[in-house]
Amino acid sequence: MPTSTRHLATAPSNADVSRYALRLGDDALISAQRMGEWIAAAPQLEEDVALGNIALDLLGQARALLTYAGQLEGAGRDEDDLAYLRDERQFLNAQIFELGNGDFGFTVARLLVTSTYQHALYAGLRHSADSTLAAIAAKAVKEVDYHRDHATQWTLRLGDGTAESHRRMQQGVDAVWPYVSELFESDALTTALAASGVAVDPNSLEEQVLVYVEQVLTEATLTRPEATVRHTGGRSGIHTEQFGYVLAEMQHLARSHPGAKW
Amino acid sequence: MTEGDDRVVTTEVVTGTEPQQLNAEGGHGAVPLEGVATQQAPQAAAARDWPLWEVFVRAKRGLSHVHVGSLHAPDAAMAVRNARDLYTRRQEGVSIWVMPAEHITATSPDEKDAFFDPAADKIYRHPTFYSVPEGVKHL
Numbered sequence: 496m497p498t499s500t501r502h503l504a505t506a507p508s509n510a511d512v513s514r515y516a517l518r519l520g521d522d523a524l525i526s527a528q529r530m531g532e533w534i535a536a537a538p539q540l541e542e543d544v545a546l547g548n549i550a551l552d553l554l555g556q557a558r559a560l561l562t563y564a565g566q567l568e569g570a571g572r573d574e575d576d577l578a579y580l581r582d583e584r585q586f587l588n589a590q591i592f593e594l595g596n597g598d599f600g601f602t603v604a605r606l607l608v609t610s611t612y613q614h615a616l617y618a619g620l621r622h623s624a625d626s627t628l629a630a631i632a633a634k635a636v637k638e639v640d641y642h643r644d645h646a647t648q649w650t651l652r653l654g655d656g657t658a659e660s661h662r663r664m665q666q667g668v669d670a671v672w673p674y675v676s677e678l679f680e681s682d683a684l685t686t687a688l689a690a691s692g693v694a695v696d697p698n699s700l701e702e703q704v705l706v707y708v709e710q711v712l713t714e715a716t717l718t719r720p721e722a723t724v725r726h727t728g729g730r731s732g733i734h735t736e737q738f739g740y741v742l743a744e745m746q747h748l749a750r751s752h753p754g755a756k757w
Numbered sequence: 758m759t760e761g762d763d764r765v766v767t768t769e770v771v772t773g774t775e776p777q778q779l780n781a782e783g784g785h786g787a788v789p790l791e792g793v794a795t796q797q798a799p800q801a802a803a804a805r806d807w808p809l810w811e812v813f814v815r816a817k818r819g820l821s822h823v824h825v826g827s828l829h830a831p832d833a834a835m836a837v838r839n840a841r842d843l844y845t846r847r848q849e850g851v852s853i854w855v856m857p858a859e860h861i862t863a864t865s866p867d868e869k870d871a872f873f874d875p876a877a878d879k880i881y882r883h884p885t886f887y888s889v890p891e892g893v894k895h896l
Contacts, residue, residue: 545838
């Protein structure tokens with residue numbers, strides 16, 4: 496983006512930035528919830544802890560982003576209100592984050608894509624004109640760098656491992672692929688915010704993300720599938736059937752016992 | 758249970774074919790399995806079990822790496838990553854070493870007397886019989 500347009504563009508509205516922060520926050524929140532489901536169910540104790548750590552990193556990002564989204568909204572909603580008291584159609588995460596964990600191969604395939612996406616996104620967002628988003632991204636980029644490395648290491652080992660691990664890893668990649676393109680969809684909101692230097696245009700991330708993912712897949716002797724179906728709608732509140740179950744588990748306590756304290 | 762305790766905690770069966778089998782289940786460091794009583798392996802200990810790694814962490818620059826425990830990992834690269842998650846997530850370190858537990862040769866609890874007792878009563882090995890003149894620095 497040429498610097499001149501930054502001065503010409505009108506300052507983005509709080510509502511727009513709030514909605515953008517909500518999208519990123521929901522991605523991180525739902526991702527954290529899914530990763531957390533692996534605790535005590537991963538193939539090894541060590542992997543429980545690794546996935547649990549990743550979940551906690553993502554939860555930290557979600558808290559910062561949702562808190563900021565709530566402040567900008569100006570309706571007095573805090574991170575908890577946004578996480579626990581919104582209904583399905585009000586969540587703006589991309590669908591890839593909400594899909595059921597499947598087997599370990601699917602989870603690794605999904606994490607490879609989402610962490611590579613988040614890494615590219617946060618790396619760009621570090622230079623955002625919005626200083627809060629820039630600060631959150633600067634911290635988060637180091638965290639997702641590690642998530643990406645973890646997913647990469649596993650993809651290589653499972654893809655290039657036994658015949659069975661190869662089969663299941665490829666199966667995971669195939670199942671994830673129809674949900675990948677949604678991550679790179681630009682719309683009026685992201686285009687306007689990108690023009691004012693606040694947001695990273697999702698479309699601009701596609702090439703670098705896919706280059707990295709494909710490189711890992713190739714090294715792992717896996718094949719990049721051709722997406723015949725492209726699922727979309729998460730950014731406008733359309734979700735998969737599985738999403739209701741995620742929310743039910745995540746929100747149950749807060750909704751059954753309003754104001755409960757630890 | 759302290760370091761050097763005679764009890765051996767293990768979940769693996771000694772095959773007797775390898776010269777020195779080591780285990781550190783329970784995070785007490787590598788201990789030899791040869792010649793000491795071991796428990797029967799639980800059913801779950803199957804082929805998918807990963808090898809054991811000993812973890813050493815340097816707390817900060819200038820200090821040496823200190824043994825902090827052990828973990829399972831399929832290979833060295835994953836062992837370092839698991840160690841990062843298990844032992845340094847609260848900023849305990851700036852550098853991590855891992856090594857396969859099976860590559861550690863350790864003293865056996867059976868040899869404790871021969872190895873360590875003779876040092877116990879040789880107080881003349883400690884430089885405690887010299888009177889240091891006053892004013893001597895850097896001694």
